[in-house]
Amino acid sequence: MSGNKRNYTARVEAGETLPDLAELCRIHEIGLDLIDRSHDLDELLDRVLEEYQTRLATLPSDALDARSGAPQPESVRKLRGLVMFATQAAALKEKAMAALELKRRAAMLEDSNGRLVKALDEAERSHARLDGVLSALSSGVMIFDARGACLKANAAARTLAGTEDDAALARLIDGGVPKDGEAEIDLPGPGGVRRTLLVSRRAMVGDPGSAVVLLTDVTERNRAVEERVRLEKLAEVLKTLSVLSHKINNPLTALLGRAQILQAQKTGDPSVAKAAAVIEEASLRIADLIRELAQVVKDGRQDAVDDLLDMSSPTPAPGGRR
Amino acid sequence: MRVHVVREGETARLFVSGCDAIDNANAPEVKAEALRLLGEASDVVVDLSGVDFLDSAGVGVLVGLFKNARLRGGRARFCGLTPGVRSVLELIQLDRIFEIYDDVATAARS
Numbered sequence: 001m002s003g004n005k006r007n008y009t010a011r012v013e014a015g016e017t018l019p020d021l022a023e024l025c026r027i028h029e030i031g032l033d034l035i036d037r038s039h040d041l042d043e044l045l046d047r048v049l050e051e052y053q054t055r056l057a058t059l060p061s062d063a064l065d066a067r068s069g070a071p072q073p074e075s076v077r078k079l080r081g082l083v084m085f086a087t088q089a090a091a092l093k094e095k096a097m098a099a100l101e102l103k104r105r106a107a108m109l110e111d112s113n114g115r116l117v118k119a120l121d122e123a124e125r126s127h128a129r130l131d132g133v134l135s136a137l138s139s140g141v142m143i144f145d146a147r148g149a150c151l152k153a154n155a156a157a158r159t160l161a162g163t164e165d166d167a168a169l170a171r172l173i174d175g176g177v178p179k180d181g182e183a184e185i186d187l188p189g190p191g192g193v194r195r196t197l198l199v200s201r202r203a204m205v206g207d208p209g210s211a212v213v214l215l216t217d218v219t220e221r222n223r224a225v226e227e228r229v230r231l232e233k234l235a236e237v238l239k240t241l242s243v244l245s246h247k248i249n250n251p252l253t254a255l256l257g258r259a260q261i262l263q264a265q266k267t268g269d270p271s272v273a274k275a276a277a278v279i280e281e282a283s284l285r286i287a288d289l290i291r292e293l294a295q296v297v298k299d300g301r302q303d304a305v306d307d308l309l310d311m312s313s314p315t316p317a318p319g320g321r322r
Numbered sequence: 323m324r325v326h327v328v329r330e331g332e333t334a335r336l337f338v339s340g341c342d343a344i345d346n347a348n349a350p351e352v353k354a355e356a357l358r359l360l361g362e363a364s365d366v367v368v369d370l371s372g373v374d375f376l377d378s379a380g381v382g383v384l385v386g387l388f389k390n391a392r393l394r395g396g397r398a399r400f401c402g403l404t405p406g407v408r409s410v411l412e413l414i415q416l417d418r419i420f421e422i423y424d425d426v427a428t429a430a431r432s
Binding site: 042067 | 385418
């Protein structure tokens, strides 16, 4: 507090006269009026400033003039009245400002609470939509947190993995599937038929450490790939057989014809006749084989090829020699 | 006595020079000149660093400036209070009614 303030305060407190009863009543009335208006800071300030102006206009100049000598008793009385009014006006203004600030904060809280509720509703709707999408997917989808715990798995994932247990789902990918990579996992299926699952693991954007895992049953796809490879191989074998039979058939026809000519010539040499008979018999067997080959090529069946391959295993040569 | 008004953006800065006090002798003149120069300005910073003393008429000028800014939907801020001015405003509690800042820059920023 400055020296001047002490000086003024002393002048007010050491006034020669007490405020008269009428002034006290007046200040009391103003106080009640100000309390009525204190719910609205603007209204309160308007009334306070008006009262200040009225009182300052009638306050003698010497009441505040430290340069002059001791103020007149009337000046002190009026100054005391002004200070009494000012004290309650200032206190009410501060309370009104505090109330306004509380109101402002309450409005902000209400606003942010409204936004929060809206955001929660939206999040709930998004969650429900996500659940709906996940349920509708035929592929298995699982979401894991940074510690590897399964946060969510759709019905397809549980069916494909053959378990409802989240820990078992977590073990499914634990160690076997690289981060941001994929792997095939064989699992026992119903009836002992093994199934192959393609497990793809990807990091979730915006959530470090967590991952989304897709499970796809690739058993049938792998089977289809194997079948296609088998059919391609079969086609190649059949093509080779077709070419071979065609290429063998021409010289074989010549060979059989010559053998039959030799037999018809009756050379008188029994060894020639026997050799010609053996050549003819072997040629006829080769011709039968080529016909069978042609039939196999025509049918295009795997089992026929397999049978043929069994038949084509080393056969004893005519006369018991190989 | 001279009243200066400097406009800085939306804010009008008012400064009184050439007199130590705003008192009964010059208060009507100061008030009339200030209101004339401020015109329609509603955002006012009143720099009192050039005033050493106020009497009731001088305080009445400040209340009038404060009220005028409020009537125009704006605000008046006071700064640069000398000890003499501060003690008067504190005595009649106007330091709790007015917006008071240490200097012009702080008042303009607020």
